[in-house]
Each structure stands twice: as structure tokens, then as C-alpha cells.
Amino acid sequence: MIGTFSVTARDDSTGARAGELVTAHGVVRSPAFMPVGTAASVKGIAPWELERLAPEMVLANTYHLLLRPGVDVVEKLGGLHRFMGWNGPILTDSGGFQVFSLAERRRYDDDGVTFRSHIDGSELRLTPEVCVGAQKRFGVDVAMALDVCPALPASHEDLEQAVAMTLRWAARCRAALPSGGPTLLFGIAQGGLEGDLRRRSAEELAGIGFDGYALGGFSVGEPPEAMWGAVASAAPLFPAERPRYLMGVGTPRDIVHAVSAGCDLFDCVIPTRNARNGLLHTSRGPVVLKNARWRWSEEPPDPACDCPTCRWCSLAYLRHLYLAREAAVVVLATVHNLHFYLSLMRRVRWAIMTGRFAGLRAELLATGSAEG
Numbered sequence: 087m088i089g090t091f092s093v094t095a096r097d098d099s100t101g102a103r104a105g106e107l108v109t110a111h112g113v114v115r116s117p118a119f120m121p122v123g124t125a126a127s128v129k130g131i132a133p134w135e136l137e138r139l140a141p142e143m144v145l146a147n148t149y150h151l152l153l154r155p156g157v158d159v160v161e162k163l164g165g166l167h168r169f170m171g172w173n174g175p176i177l178t179d180s181g182g183f184q185v186f187s188l189a190e191r192r193r194y195d196d197d198g199v200t201f202r203s204h205i206d207g208s209e210l211r212l213t214p215e216v217c218v219g220a221q222k223r224f225g226v227d228v229a230m231a232l233d234v235c236p237a238l239p240a241s242h243e244d245l246e247q248a249v250a251m252t253l254r255w256a257a258r259c260r261a262a263l264p265s266g267g268p269t270l271l272f273g274i275a276q277g278g279l280e281g282d283l284r285r286r287s288a289e290e291l292a293g294i295g296f297d298g299y300a301l302g303g304f305s306v307g308e309p310p311e312a313m314w315g316a317v318a319s320a321a322p323l324f325p326a327e328r329p330r331y332l333m334g335v336g337t338p339r340d341i342v343h344a345v346s347a348g349c350d351l352f353d354c355v356i357p358t359r360n361a362r363n364g365l366l367h368t369s370r371g372p373v374v375l376k377n378a379r380w381r382w383s384e385e386p387p388d389p390a391c392d393c394p395t396c397r398w399c400s401l402a403y404l405r406h407l408y409l410a411r412e413a414a415v416v417v418l419a420t421v422h423n424l425h426f427y428l429s430l431m432r433r434v435r436w437a438i439m440t441g442r443f444a445g446l447r448a449e450l451l452a453t454g455s456a457e458g
Contacts, residue, residue, distance in 0.1 A: 089270050089297050091329050097443040101322060101348035104438040107329050109175040109227035110268040116350035118142035119431045121424055125150045126170040129358045130420030133171035139424050144172060145353045148220055149181030153203055157220045165225030177228035178221045186235040214258040222269050231259035233274040238307040245278045252276045253290050260294050270297035278303055279316045288323035299324040300331040318347040338430055339456040342447055345434055357427045361419035364408045367426040371454025375408040393425035
């Protein structure tokens, strides 16, 4: 049944768990990392390469798709799955973070937020009803409720206001997109590093009733250690029978810590952005392609990796492509970095299911494998 989430295994020494979420386009096995396809495309690779990498779910962004090509275009051309050539599950972020990070002249009120497009300066209006209505018309598997994302550090008063408005909007999002349809709806908890506000968010969202719950407002300026502690405290506050999604985080180390806290879903631009900037994630730690040490190297980027890039390309070749600004290096590096992240999640899931997660966690955090 669409919307069913089953916890299939737990780690006794931590809060880590493996699960399965049933969506209209397939079962999402967690813990899972979602490659970011902001504008209906995962940067650097074609849809058929994405299919070969086999992520459990991909993420697109409501804010960007509203600006271009627009909801009408996506809907008329068959929905987001057909439009972007991806047949697996899709989650769309609500756009709340992008309004905070990209839009100009933001003006929040109880009804919604007015802002100017970062593309052409045109004035736009986003309300909870517009937000979830667009995601429903996109035909996505998981829609996110509209939220207010404050920057950190922030005063307790500012965080409290963001929490209150986010909760009011969450109730309206749920009313606009009732349960039982093909598009699931996740609520987003805010509250920064304040435990009382995180608890309030979790409790009130649970009272509204969502298909899943997300931790928003992390990785926006706080130290990693502070984020890990706050996530460890906040994640268990959500209903255990629903998936928990840590939004926009992060490095492999961040993800390992968050899995230990009981988080199930993750997304981040790090693997694709780093690929475009010439940084590869490997089992021995980050590899920076421009470094002169790789000029004569016949080694693959990661001898322990079986991705197409590592099977076909030497570090010397990739360094040459990067310095020559050849477009192929972006594709090759993106394939490798996403393969690294997705393989990491499969190892983590298997370790949880076989009772070996504590050992794998210690290994990853002690070696370069979890370095960002």
C-alpha cells in the first residue's frame, strides 16, 4: 500500500535502522541517499547513467521548477517523471530553503511568502496551498510542506517565530493534500539547535499527521559537532513508524552520524558539486584532481571502487581533463562520486540488516572513507 513504511532491521547499539517506504513508483529502501536533481536533472550525468547508478529516489526542487519551466509545462508534458526521464521515486523539496537562500526581497506573512526571482527579478508568491498544489501536479511521490528556514546563528525568538509559522503552514499543507493519494506529504520540523523548539515541532507535526517527517534547518552555519548532537536528540522525537528525512546533509561523516541517530533519508549537492570542482570521494579520503601528485599516476581514483570511471580512467587522465577544462571530466567525476555515496548507503543498510553496523560505523569514522 502506498505510504506504508516498515522498519526491517535495527541496530541495538545505536538508533540506526533499515526500512522500506512504498511509493507509487517503487519501494525506497533506507537508509537512502537521494541525488539532487534541482531543475529536473542531476547535474553532470544523463538519465540513463542515473538509472545505471540505481538510486532509491531522487530529489527535485519546487522553487526552481516553478520559476522555469513552470508547473503548466511539466504537467502538460506528462509529469515530472516523464519530463526528466526517471521512472523511479521522486521527492520534491518545497522551496522554503531556496526562498531563504536565493530569492530577493523576501516578505513573510501568515498567508505565505512574497519574493523576487533570482533569475529575472519578477515578483512571486508562494503559499502552502500553491506549494503542495504544484508538487501534486508534478506527480511526484513525496511532496514537502512549505517551511520557514532561518539562518544560524539565530535568536531563540527568531527561531520560535519560524517554528510557529512553519507549523501553521504545515497544517494548511496537510489540508490541501490529504492522505490517501499517490503523492505522500512530509512535514518539516524547524528549531535550529534549540531542543525545546525541536520537540515542539515534532510533537505538533505528529499531531497533524504526515506520511513522513523531516529535520530542516541544519547545515546552515552551525558547527558539525553541534549539528550531530542536535540531530541525535531530535530524530527520535518523530513517530517511529514513519520515515525520517534529514534535509540537505551532507558529508559522508554527517550521514554516518545521522544514520546512527535513526535518520532514514538524505540529500545533498556535495557529491555532484564536488565533482564539478574536481574533488573525488574515495575510500582513502578526498582526492583533489588538480594536485600535481597525480600527474604521472596510472592508478584509478579509488582502487577499491568498481564504478565505470575507476575501471576506465587513471588519475593522470582525469587530472589532464580537469586542467584542460574538458566537459567529460564532470561526467566521469559525477558518476564516481554518486557511486561512492550510493555504495556507502548500501554498505550501511547491509550492515544494519546483518548486525554489523557498529563495526562499520567505527571503521568509517576512523578512516578516510567518511571524510567530506
